[in-house]
Each structure stands twice: as C-alpha cells, then as structure tokens.
Amino acid sequence: MIFRRSKSNRINQARQDEKQEDLLSSNLDQNLQVLCSLYEDCSDVVFRPFLIGGQLKAELIYIEGLSNIQEMDTNVLSPLMRETKGEQSTLTGWLKETVSVSKVKEVKTSDDCIRQISTGNPVILVDGENRGAALGLAQWEKRSIEEPTSESVVKGPREGFVETLGVNTSLLRRRIRSPQLKMRSMKVGRYTQTEITIAYIEGIADKTLIKEVTNRLQRIEIDGILDSGYIEEMMEDQPFSPFPQIMSTERPDTAAASLLEGRVVILVDGSPFGLIAPTTLYSLLQSSEDYYQRFVLSSAIRWLRYLFVVLSLLLPSIYVAVLSYHQEMVPTKLILSMAASREAVPFPALVEALIMEITFEALREAGVRLPKQVGAAVSIVGALVIGQAAIQAGLVSAPMVMVVALTGIASFTIPRYNFGASIRLLRFPMIFLAGTLGLLGVMLGLLVILTHLCTLRSFGIPYLSPMAPMKGRDMKDVLVRAPWWMLNTRPHLTGEYNQYRQAPHQKPDPKNGGETE
Template sequence: MFFRRFENNKANKSQQDEKQSALLSSNLNQNLQILRSLYEDCSDVVFRPFVIGGQVRAELIYMEGLSNVQEIDASVLIPLMKETQGDRRRFEEWLEETLPVSRVKGLRTFTDCIDHISIGNPVLLLEQESRGIALGLAQWEKRSVEEPTSESVVRGSREGFTESLGVNIALLRRRIRSPKLKTKSMKIGRYTQTEVMITYMEGIVDKTLVEEVMNRIQQIDIDGILDSAYIEEMIKDNPFSPFPQIMSTERPDTSVAGLLEGRVAILVDGSPFVLIAPVTLYSLLQASEDYYQHFILGSAIRWLRYLFVVLSLLLPSIYVAILSYHQEMVPTKLLISMAASRENVPFPALVEALIMEITFEALREAGVRLPKQVGAAVSIVGALVIGQAAIQAGLVSAPMVMVVALTGIASFTIPRYNFGASIRLLRFPMILFAGMLGLLGVMLGLLAIITHLCTLRSFGVPYLAPLAPMKGRDMKDVLVRAPWWMLNTRPHLTGEYNKYRQSPHQQPDPKHGGETE
C-alpha cells in the first residue's frame, strides 16, 4: 500500500512537472485550462478575462495580496480595453507601445508564468499568442528599515536589513555606487523557490571563491528555504563544528566592509540576516563600532573583548578546578572565606557550578522568549531573586554566584551572538573536565579546542588566520585596530586579490599639509 501510494505521488508530481515545463501555446483556452489546473483550490489567484479593443481576447492572472490592484486597473486594464488599433501589430511593438508599465518581460513556458505570478507580477495572456507578458506590478507588505536590535552601536549607522531582498540590495547599492558591485541570483527550494542573491566586488574578490560559493548553493536540494540559516548550515566546511564558519549580520555597513575586503555576501529573500564568507575567528570578535571611534580606544576595547572571551570560556572551570584539587593556589584568608561560604552547601563544586550555569542559561532563554515589556525585568529580577534565595537556602555559595554572574557578563561582550552561543556551549564540557581532572583537565580541553580551531576552514581560509599561519601584514587589524592611514592593504583571504585599498602616505601632517610654494 505504501509503495503504491509513493508511486502514485511520484507519477502525479512528474505529470505536474511536465505541465509546468511545457511551452505556452497560441490557444488561450488551452493555456488557461493548464494554469487553472495548476492553481486548483487556490482562491487567492485571480483570473481576469477582458477584451483588448473589442477584438482580442485576453486574460490577466495575478495573486491577490501580492499585486498592486490599483496599478493593474490604471496601467493595464483601462489602457488595453480602450485600445482602438484595428490591425494586428507585431508582438514586440505592441508590448512596447501599448502598456504604460516600466518593467515587462516576455514569457515562453508555464514555469515562467508561475514564477512571476508567485512573486506578485501579473501575467497577461493573449489569444493567438504563444507568449505571455509579465508585468512588474508586484506590491506586498514589508517592514521598514529599522535599527538592528542584535548589533546596536553607539556611533555608526542605524540602518538594518529587512526581509525584502530588493530593499537589502538597495541598501548595499547606496553605499557602493560602483558598477563593480556584482549580483548573481538563483532560486533554491522546490516549493518556496526562494531567491538567493550572491554579491561581490569585481576586481577585489577572488573569482574561485565566487565559483565555490555558487557551486555549494546550487547543490542544495530541499523543499524550502525559510531563512539564511538554512543555507549557512548546508554550505559550511565543517558541519559538526560548534564554531560559526560564516558570519551573519543585520548591518549593511558590516556587509559593505566585508565586500571591500574581498569577501562574498549572500542575501536571502525573506531573511534580514546576510551571510558573509569567508570569515576568521578574529573577524567574529570585531564589532563595526571598532572602526568608528579613535583607534586607541578601539584597540583597548578589542583587548578587553579578548580578555572577556577567555573568561567566558574558562572562569567557571578554573574556579571548579582550584576549589576541588588545587586549594593551595588560593591565599589563606580567601580560602577561609570561601570555605565558610560553602560550609552549608551539600554539593561539590562541580555540581554547584552546573546547577548555576544551567539556571543562568534558562533565565537568559526565558528573557529572550518573553515579550519585550517583561523579558528584561523577568531575567534580571529572576537572577537576583533566585541567586539570593539559593544562597540563603544553602544550595550554592556566594562566590559561585559571583563567578557565574561575571561569566554571563563576559559572554555579553561578544559581538556575534552565534559565536557567543558556541562559547557558552563549550563552557559545560570544560567544567566537567575541571571537575574530573582539575587544571590538567582544563588544559586538555583548551588544547582540544585550539587543535580543532587550527584544523577549521571557512571556504578554504584558515580559521586562525592571520595568526596561524602568520601573516605580519594582516596583523594590523587583529590584535590592535591600527589607524586608517596605516591600513593600506586588504586581508589576504584566498588566491589572487587586489592588495591595496588606499594610497600610501595618508597620515595627517598639519605642519606640511597646508604649505604652498
């Protein structure tokens, strides 16, 4: 029974695919019969019959809610129904001279018709014409350009990507006003037919990188793409690594900065998150605001960020290791104070740390899922109340609460949420290693993470570049943020690249800059 049903479904699917791939005929009734069968039980698809100039039968097919009905009436139906030309002119001339629509396209197959109807472009079919006309009159509700909530800055652009692919491309075009910005479009998803746009800077990007990105995306065969995360998970080099190998951002300025460095940006219709590849570990730890303030302040904040990333990963495990196996490393007075606070705690340090970390992660997740009006209040008040109640009940000690709170604050300094989530995930095995082997377990876990990072690649680029392998020229934007007049060269990612991004000798010199002969 199952195999018979499978074969019937397969046969029905093949018949429907044959219908869609067939060419339009000159018989209008036959074309309409096929389209009506394809859109059976689709009450939002409108078939509007009318007559052009009282002579030629025509049919307009559009999707209600996705097409601009007012423009259809004003620019299509009224002009064509008032057409008084008696003789039959050539198709191209009629198309150009009659329709007051800026974007029109001829269609040959039913697949072309379905593609345009699905995105809101009305399709016009005529009697005795084996071609249709797609009219660029799509209009659907979309979110306005707003400040991205996940990447807020004190100084910098307040614009963020939206779910509209056209708006996102326009945000990039407004910042890069050069025809060197190239875009390549493809559709992924058997049913969703989601449009995916690959953008890059010609003359800066390595062509093999663009080809590799396109090949990986074209190999995706899935029912639907609902967000750019689907593509990110299917094209990464190491799918089992917890570390992100592709950067996702809501900021157009971050995307433009990546394009000008020779990277590729992947835009997905319906998703406000743009993918940037390739990336390195250090690019995930850089915030766009680092480049909008003084380079000394930017470098100091970057070093502070590196420090807190290490604390976010290692602080709970080091605390558990020292308290369980290496008490001699703690000063005597501090050890006595910690022992007094742990006097009534029934659990060992390992269990205590796991309880607090899991509770903190649960509070964080609850704050994210709750409505904005109560989410922040619940997470903060919950942490205070639960932490204080746990100390008074003797379930955890006050130093452990401080360690977990400091660790949580340290994780908030990571600019990329997915990278911060990876650090939070690795914190738990590090705590287990510390509870079983002490500082030796911490070192073994750290060595395993570093070894994994050394083997990781992002579209062929070493994850720890330019530190491993060492590239001295690119170090000016890793450990410190060098001033802009020193950042003469782009990072060397893959293969051939456009080396220089600006002219040399850009350092300000007020003493000689204003002299004239």
C-alpha cells in the first residue's frame, strides 16, 4: 500500500511539473516554437502572423476546414490590424472592444491551445502576453437532420440524431426546455479527445445513477473513441452477456422520453446513436410509436411483438425437435405431408435447419452491406432463387423453407437492432439443443436463458424489472400500454425518485363537456 501511494504521488508530481512546463510564455517566439514542434508535418494547421495596429506581433493559429475563415477575416484579423491603440491595450481589452466574437475562452497552457485548435476554435497569441484566447469560430461540414433509418415510424417525429454533438444536444433542448435538464461534458480518448455529454434531468434522475455513469466513463482509458459502441461495450455490467444492457437510439424523442423517466442519456461526438441507461428487457421491446397512437392498438401490436419474439427464438428449434423426436405430437395428415416433402432430402432436420439459417443470415448481411440500390433486390431475389433451387435440388424441404422464412419475418418485428441480433445469435444453440435432446433440450435452453436474464442487471437495475421483481404500479407500461391519463407515475429505477409525472384525474369526461374528471 505504501508503495502504491508513493508511486501515485510521484505520478501526480510528474503531471504537475509537466503542466508547469506547458504554461505559455510572454515571449511569442518561444510559444510558437513549442506549437510548431508539436504540429510538425501538419500541413492543414495554419499559423497566420499579423501585427496589431501595425506594431505588436501576434499569431492566429487554426486548422483549415475546421474554422470559419470568413468570420476570422471579418471579425478578428481586420479590426485588430486596423486597431489604433497598438501596444497601449491588452489582449483582454482588445477582445472586449475590438474583436466581435461572442464566445471567447482564455488559454494558459500549450495543452489548452492544442485542445481548442483541434476542436476548431482558432487561438490568438500576442507578444508580451503569457496567455492566449480561443475564439468560438469552429465550423465544419455536417450531415443534415434526417429521419432515422433504423427506427422509422409511421406516426411520430421524423428527426434523428446526427454525428455533431452540438446538434444532438440542441435537439434534446428543443424538446425539454427546462433548466433542470443538465448536461455534463468530458473528453475520453488519448488521441481522439472525443467529447462525451451526460444528459439527465435534475430532480428526476437518481444522483447515485448519475455518479455511477460518470465514474464508469472516467475509468475508460483508451487511445480513441470513434463511436458510441466503444462506450457501450466498456460500461456494461456483464460484458459477456449476449443481451444489450444499454439501449441505443437514433431518435431524440426516445431519448427525451427516457430522460423524463429518470434515465441518463449519453451522447458521443461523431456518433448518431445516443445511449440510454439503465434499460430493461421490456424497454428494448417497446417502440416510440407505441406512445403516438391509440393505446388499444399499441397494446395489441405490443402483444403481437412479444409473440413474434418468441417465434423468432424458438420456431426452428421446435420444428427440428418435433420432426426428429416427437412425431406423435403432429397430426397424421400433416406428418405424412412433411414426410413426403422430406423424402428426397439427404440431411437430417438439424443439418437442414442450420443450412437454411446460415444462408438466410448471409443474405441478410449481404443486403445490409451492399449499396442501397441493389441491397434489397439481392436479398429478396436471392432468398427466392436459392430457396426454390434448394427445394428442387432436394437439399431442403419446403416446410423448412417456410419455417426459416417465418422466423426471419418474426425477427424483423423487434424494434431494437442489437436486441434482434442477440435473438438471432441464440437461435443457433437452441437448434443444436433441439437436434440432440428434442424438446427437453429446448426447455433446458429456455431455463438457461431465463436464469441468465434474472441475474442480469443494467446499472444495478434488474433486467426483467418491473416484472421480476414485481412492481404492480410500473406494470401499466409493460404487457400493455395504458392510456396516457393512467400513466401518472414514473418507473421506479434506483433510490429516491420523483414519483408523479402528471396531475391526478386526467381522464376525459364527456358528461362535463370534455373536461377532466
């Protein structure tokens, strides 16, 4: 313990000494020498020397393509070069009186200069000043706001997150206009210095949850963060689980709804996917459109979705188990028809199912990776041609093709892509168990999955909550979607929470002219 403390003290002392050495000097040439050595062989970094008032040497440093050059010429260089006070004023005075830029930040070390320049903010250094100024003139090419491709809806907002963090935070601010919406920023990645924002609503999100999310992010030490998937994989409670424990979304309305439930949203610069923590199994099976249409229709679609999730996981394995070991469970006419279709097939049902499942997954992956214009055509035509040719060649039977096709259609009803990928992954061991042990193997596989789900947690929240453990008050938005005038409480996530989300007696009463009860 003494050795660890002394080592930690030495590291901290070394960092302090290094920081002292990085302080800017009042000699402009010395500061430029340090920055030029750091940006050696960086052709896109521009060092623009100029004279303030024709007398005092100064330098404007920026990265071409990340800064607004027109604004720099109009609001910075032109007024400073025409300045009449010359050496009589200071950098602070010029920023207040001459430079017309709304956002200005002081920099005192070379690390601060590098951080601001890399962000796109030009830095001004003046001879005789031991500090500089970073100007908020960052500007780079960005994608326009479009409809999310992975979470499309028929009824609801059509806006989606983009790769620019500032745009994503503004989309959340546009929906939640309260100052209680807090956003904490930090940088992760030794080389990328990726900016990450933690969004939550003060008074609704539990403080313990916010602290835990912050601690997990601060523990990450990596060369670079290029997408939110890096963060998701390094923050999970059980990284070897096939089930996602953090929900990702492209939709600002989904993120805003999660914030209002007391969850935390993590936005990563450069990624159009926001992360929502904690999450549960039932949150992954809910679509944002469930809350934009009538509750009766939403509840019916939700039940249909649950049914098809079960079919997506179990239909091929049950077919293989029944065909291999439990033929007596099938009506006589149906089993005779299936036996006739399998008469020329040289493979057992297990191999036949694996061939078709692997082929279907390959076609699905090919459709995703190919260009959009030909991807859909290849996947559809490939499935039709290969399926029909396999039947005519006697490699697979027609019922097996139907089972695999129904399984694929069922998997498309899962609203979250990463959860659907988990179900697709688990389908293969279930088929193996069914082909070796029959329905007993299917039941054993289900027990293993259920046991794992019962032990799984997301930031301390049980994965099967609010059904296990049972919380009756929160069941109004699990198996069914209760009408909005009944959803008067938030889900209870962690610790103390802001329970009520709306006033009581919101049910419309036609007897009183449409007024609430």
